[in-house]
Amino acid sequence: MLSQTVEYALRAVVTLASAEGRPMVTANLAKATDVPMGYLYKVLQQLGRRDLVQSQRGSKGGFTLRKKPEEITLLEVINAVDPFKRIHRCPMDQIQEVDVLCPLHHRIDEAMANLEKAFRETTIDELLCDAERPYPLCMTLHDAPEEEPASGTQAGG
Amino acid sequence: MLSQTVEYALRAVVTLASAEGRPMVTANLAKATDVPMGYLYKVLQQLGRRDLVQSQRGSKGGFTLRKKPEEITLLEVINAVDPFKRIHRCPMDQIQEVDVLCPLHHRIDEAMANLEKAFRETTIDELLCDAERPYPLCMTLHDAPEEEPASGTQAGG
Numbered sequence: 132m133l134s135q136t137v138e139y140a141l142r143a144v145v146t147l148a149s150a151e152g153r154p155m156v157t158a159n160l161a162k163a164t165d166v167p168m169g170y171l172y173k174v175l176q177q178l179g180r181r182d183l184v185q186s187q188r189g190s191k192g193g194f195t196l197r198k199k200p201e202e203i204t205l206l207e208v209i210n211a212v213d214p215f216k217r218i219h220r221c222p223m224d225q226i227q228e229v230d231v232l233c234p235l236h237h238r239i240d241e242a243m244a245n246l247e248k249a250f251r252e253t254t255i256d257e258l259l260c261d262a263e264r265p266y267p268l269c270m271t272l273h274d275a276p277e278e279e280p281a282s283g284t285q286a287g288g
Numbered sequence: 289m290l291s292q293t294v295e296y297a298l299r300a301v302v303t304l305a306s307a308e309g310r311p312m313v314t315a316n317l318a319k320a321t322d323v324p325m326g327y328l329y330k331v332l333q334q335l336g337r338r339d340l341v342q343s344q345r346g347s348k349g350g351f352t353l354r355k356k357p358e359e360i361t362l363l364e365v366i367n368a369v370d371p372f373k374r375i376h377r378c379p380m381d382q383i384q385e386v387d388v389l390c391p392l393h394h395r396i397d398e399a400m401a402n403l404e405k406a407f408r409e410t411t412i413d414e415l416l417c418d419a420e421r422p423y424p425l426c427m428t429l430h431d432a433p434e435e436e437p438a439s440g441t442q443a444g445g
Contacts, residue, residue: 132289132373132400142380145392165380205395216289223299223322234415235302238362242406243289249399258391 133209139166140174140212141205147184148200148255154186154193174212181211200256206247208255215247290366296323297331297369298362304341305357305412311343311350331369338368357413363404365412372404 142164147155157175161168175194178184185197196203209215218240221232232240299321304312314332318325332351335341342354353360366372375397378389389397 132403133396138379141392141396222295235298238410238415239290239298242403245406246289246399246403249402253395258395 134213136174136177136212137209139164139170140178140208142166143171143174143194144178144183144196144203144208144255145258147194147196148203148259150195152195154191154195156193160194177212178208181207183208183211200259201254203255204251205253205255206250209250215243215250217243217247291370293331293334293369294366296321296327297335297365299323300328300331300351301335301340301353301360301365301412302415304351304353305360305416307352309352311348311352313350317351334369335365338364340365340368357416358411360412361408362410362412363407366407372400372407374400374404 143160143166146160146163155163157168157172160166160175161171164171166174175184175186179186182197183203184194186192186194206215218232218236221236223233223236231237300317300323303317303320312320314325314329317323317332318328321328323331332341332343336343339354340360341351343349343351363372375389375393378393380390380393388394
């Protein structure tokens with residue numbers, strides 16, 4: 132139910148969190164997250180506008196997180212790229228505003244509120260220190276991101 | 289986060305439940321649910337294939353629910369038209385299957401499991417007898433569906 136953009140943004144943030152502050156260039160981040168480079172770059176720009184990531188140019192440049200993993204919630208990442216939708220007004224009520232939602236939309240919104248709460252209460256660092264699942268992303272079980280090239284890299288795509 | 293098709297299917301089932309067994313022709317159901325008639329007809333066909341609605345031709349024909357509202361859950365309606373998606377395998381794991389999801393997809397799936405449970409535990413009749421919200425759909429506050437025409441109607445669209 133989460134969009135592809137949300138999925139890609141979460142992969143990027145988790146991977147940057149695992150890098151523990153070492154900058155990652157777009158090409159390496161794309162490989163580690165299995166996201167097309169152009170798509171990933173747009174997602175990183177959206178995350179940058181919400182102050183979740185930052186980029187630095189130069190031979191040791193690349194993307195890093197702007198905040199500590201324990202300060203970033205799943206909901207913040209989701210809202211940065213594809214804001215979580217709640218039902219504030221019944222989509223059928225085109226005639227006049229009413230204060231209460233109908234039971235159908237009230238129930239759906241109640242379920243959405245619980246989902247939003249779960250995402251608000253989970254921080255990125257919780258995904259890094261799960262004893263049963265030592266690797267934050269499945270692909271890293273098989274294909275760890277390569278070391279950054281020593282020079283000539285750019286933060287941008 | 290629910291698709292338009294799911295939203296329309298839920299409106300149709302709730303409206304048919306409110307009709308308490310009286311058949312509704314597609315045109316009236318489209319008006320009561322504020323759904324384009326062609327779209328609604330396709331949704332009704334999908335619901336029919338899952339034995340949630342049935343249609344009857346003739347002057348007193350139309351669509352009715354095949355089960356009692358207390359026997360239909362929100363999840364059944366959702367699954368009939370756009371099956372609820374859980375994460376059974378990490379979408380990044382293209383190399384080999386692993387039994388455990390990575391922490392990111394495990395957390396997302398856990399949240400999805402709770403959402404699925406909420407939809408499984410809510411039946412259509414619960415939307416009909418909410419004392420605080422006496423109308424099952426917002427639009428019916430303003431624009432109750434008209435009486436069925438006396439003759440010449442067809443169940444189909």
